[in-house]
Amino acid sequence: MTWHGYWPDVVAGLLFVVGLVMLMSEDWRLFLLSLAGVYGGTAALSAWTWPWPLAATVLVGGWMAASILGISLREAMTPVRRARLSVIVFRLLAGLLAGLLATSLVPVLQRWLPPLPVAHLWGGLALILLGMWQLGLRGNQPLEVSGGLLAVVGGFIVLYATLEQSLLLAGLLALVMVALALAGGYLIVQAAATEPPAPAPAEEEG
Amino acid sequence: MRAPWLWIGLPLLAAGFLLLMGTTRRAARSAAAVALLLALAAWRLPIEQPVRLAGSWGFRVxxxxxxxxxxxxITDAMRGLLVWLFLALALWLGGAGVARMEPTYPGLAMAVVAVLVAALAIRPFxxxxxxxxxxxxxxxxxxxxxxxxxxxxxxxxxxxxTLGMLFILFxxxxLVGTETGLPDSALAVRAGTLLGLGFVLLLGVFPFHSWMPMLTEEIHPYAAALVLLTVTSVGGVFGLAFLEKYTWLRESATVARALLTAGGVMVVIGGILAALQPHAGRALGYAVLFDQGLALFALGLGNVQGRLLFFALWPARIVAFALWALALSGLGRRRDGLAYRQLVGLGRGATWLSAGAVVAPLILAGAPWFVGFSSRLALWRAAAAHGLLWLTLFLAGSGGLAAAAFRLWGALFSPGPETINAEANDEKLWMAALLLTSLALGVLPQWWWPHLKQILAAFPHLGP
Structure with a gap:
């Protein structure tokens, strides 16, 4: 097999890695960069079955979503947080578990769906599971919920692209992605506007 | 003229203009007028038939x-559905000023309903x-x-x-190609399970209902109730479209049993948990669960009567929830919250609002003479025909909802701090009008029953 034959596997692997980074990151800049990476991978895998212009709607929609969330976070002056090592290790293990679970579910999905490259199945499923982890572990913050839902939608698009090729579907899915980001961005700004101001740092005595 | 332009495009356009209006009252009145006009158009304008204006002048939608x-x-058979949707919207938007909602409420509510109408009109569905x-x-x-x-x-x-949407799309x-034929058993199980999961998430079926009481607790009750009711009602009609399209799904005993069971469980859980809440908003959320349970049970009956009852629940849902949400908006505004401990003693100063807040859950529980009674009585009979257990579940659920009403009454009329704000005239007027409407619709069900039958015309395989 030439390197070209391995290309879907490489993209699916990269998709999983950026999804994992997204799950682990506490820094919103890295989180959004990973989200943009997720949609790069999603568009690349979708392009196997969708015509390029149609797959491009996924890329544009995903990147627009990441931009909207980023602008909202800047508007809300969200501070950059750093996660503790134990939290990162826990999320890494949880993410790897999602990868293992996806591996075990691929044979089942192969029976359910029409013939589909294993890389697509695994990549899409792993992304959905990572998004679900995101929703389960960090489901009380607007950014994490929007990001988690966008990851789930991205994984779904990878699988669904092989089943349906419709302009309206691609358009509506892109609209849903952007609207999800708009809703998330709106909630981020709202939460920041209603938060009580942080207490001023106490002056050191002596 | 095209029907989708009239009932989807026009409300969306109106929503844009409404969002620019500065005051809630003006926006609410204009929005209610637009919704009423659209309901009137749906009632009077036939689709795909010539409409004569004067002489040889006319048009066709x-x-x-x-x-x-x-x-x-949007077919001619869907007009009945549109009449009810836009009438309900007009009523809720009319009350937006009384509930002192934000100026953006009427425009956004109009846009949400327009998109939901588009959801019912899109093909492939x-x-x-x-x-x-x-x-x-x-x-x-x-x-x-x-x-x-x-x-x-x-x-x-x-x-x-979002998760529900993905399951249903998948x-x-x-299900492509299984419209008339029976799919093989493995496919039927897979598709049925995934579809069921999608609808469970979309409609907030137990045990995925936690967002309902959370929404009505955290959010203004008038906004939360509108969103809950429109999304779950249109989601229910979307579910009916599946039953209409797929013969094997419609005739499946397993699907009917699942609907009956889910409905019965939701009725009992919704009713009893409503009684146990320390917060009037949360009780409202559980009442939505109770009402959804009745609708699922009606569908689970698997016959024409059940499908008619599914729609016969709508008048009570529209009027009673509007009454309840409006009353809670007024009460909550006076005490800055809806926890029972905050509402203590408010009943003496806000009599009409208190009456609305107490009577509405009783209407939903099936109090005689009111709008919900006839449909609930029919459902109780159907439940009894299925077995004593079902009837017991229904009575327990209704009893729970009635207990929630009496608990709220107890809080409102307990001795407590005097309320300073007297009720405004518009609040009294709306409470009285909604109470009278629910009484009139309850005493005279023959007014609305034939119109509800027309809704079923949109589903030829499910109708009589």
Missing amino acids: AANMQILGRQLI LYAALLIETAVLLSVPLLTPPGSVAGRGVLRFLTFQ TGWM
């Missing part, structure tokens, strides 16, 4: 419209899941207007609706 290679179709999701996303600013805090309820609502692909 076309049923369909192309959009990106797909179609939006599976795309409806995406449009329902769009309506859900549009409802986020409605639920959390500027200056309010978005709680976990909104996030959970978004999560469950199932749609599986």
